[in-house]
Amino acid sequence: MDRWKRTGWWILWLLLAFVATVVWSVTVGPVAIDPLTVCKILLNEIGIPTSIGMHSANAGGTVLSVPGIDLEFVHPFSFAVSESAQVIVTRIRLPRIALAAAVGFGLATAGTVMQGLFRNPMADPSIIGVSSGAAVGAVAVLVLPIALPFGVPLIAFFAAIVTAFGVYLLASSDGRTPVATLLLAGVAVQTFLGAVVSYLLLHAGESVETVLHWLMGDLAAATWGDVGVAAVGSGTAFCVLVGYSRDLNVLLLGEEQAITLGIDVERTKQVLLGLASLATAAAVAVAGVIGFVGLIVPHMLRLVVGPDHRILLPTSALSGAIFLVATDTLARSGPAQLPVGIVTAALGAPFFLYLLRNREVHQL
């Protein structure tokens, strides 16, 4: 009982911190908007779904179109705010903030699971090559003179999933997939795909800047569609992974002990790798390669809340969202807009070194 209370409090505080971070983030930008106005606009945007239908447009409310499904909302608040501020917030700043939140949430979820599964502090969401696969897919679309009927995110997503699956197959034999082999196969495949990306970069020509921005992770071009992809990917993975929290705890004892405690280790590994890769692929496909979020956020939270995944997973995911919203706000607040990947790495690497000096990374 005690732990549920503790988990509940942590989630509550982190949600409050998240809301505060979002409000602060919305105020930052070329046009200054005061926090009070931001709160009014955000409250205006709150919608309570009243009905779910298949393409049933209703004149009364705003309609959010998830492919095939329409949700109708009733908006309980209607504060008077200037229209320009409303447009800046809802059309420009909010999609980017929401994307940062969804991507940070997904990457931190995936990172937590990978570190637990690999029992290795260096494990990150792309440890089995998801990001490298996505990078090859995305860069190929951007560089190669071929016209495709679908955009970068879709190709990146599928390239990521195919890579993860390929690494898994490469590391498996006789129905077993030792995590050490998986890790080494992942490193080798990442190196190989890195070479492919470098080669493609040589031929990037005019698109080189677009490619670089993608490779560094950039949320500048965020659309509500991107937000949907990242949110559905991370959200689905998270919800199922929460059900595997206890299995992740038991797996920390080592695979042999996990078997004797009733865990079907190989099948559990497939589920965990699949879901973590899904969350990562969805995040990377729409946001580019954003490093360090999935590596340092889980470590940070493990130091604060301990190794129990029942509390670590939700707090880590929420903190990932907060972290990426905050770093992306810093990235766009300077005179030159930086890709967020540069900021997360610039802040993340020193922090990681601090952890290393304190030897805490040895205690997964």
Place this chain on the structure above:
Amino acid sequence: MSDPVIVVDGVRVSYDERTVLENVSLTVNAGSFVGLVGPNGAGKTTLLQTINGVTTPDAGTVTVQGTSVQSASARDIAQRVGTVPQDGPRGFSFPVRDIVAMGRHPHRSRFDRSEPQAAITRAMERTETIALADRTIDTLSGGERQRVRIARAVAQETPALVLDEPTASLDITHQVRTLELVRSLVNEGKAAVAAIHDLDLAARYCDVVAVLSGGSILDSGPPEAVMTPSTIETAYGESVDVHVHQNPVTKTPSVTTIDERAADLN
């Protein structure tokens, strides 16, 4: 209380070309404590792994309470066989109570959010780990960690218990305390099988001693019948000179070995 709980029948295990176990059969009854003795590399750990489902035999069958270990799910096996492993990774800081609670894992559904406190507390009281409940596992001594691993297996509340070198690296007090605990669990009706290096301890606490050598069972039976100089010499190699006498305190066989080559040098 002589129903067979663990039945190993004609088991063969090989890794690549190397055969680790060959035609091994062993029965452990309810209320019986079987000690596996034998030299390093004889296959003791592998045999235990065929019972708890970690290793699948290439031939032969293993059943626990009539359930085939090869075809049952890990969860089904873990509901029947509790395992006390050798010291494993501990690079994490779970509190002892959470570690013991993991023993309940095979009995709980994925959506079970309640805490089976009764079974956990019972297991910790039984193993005298209740005072350690809120300490984290990485702050304990080797002997304390061993008791926590036993507590976890006790919390599993299984009819069969498998212990891999439960007395290794423990001091003499902890060795005796550990085996007394296993003995009392067995007296309540559990079937236990343990790999034990110390022949005297095996003779003192086990009902049946099985001597494993080169992947086969050389002999098994009551300690007095099995622990003869010839059997032990065959198992451990001819270069040792074995003397068996009765321990005046415990009245169980005690083995003294003298390396003949060293004796010759004297």
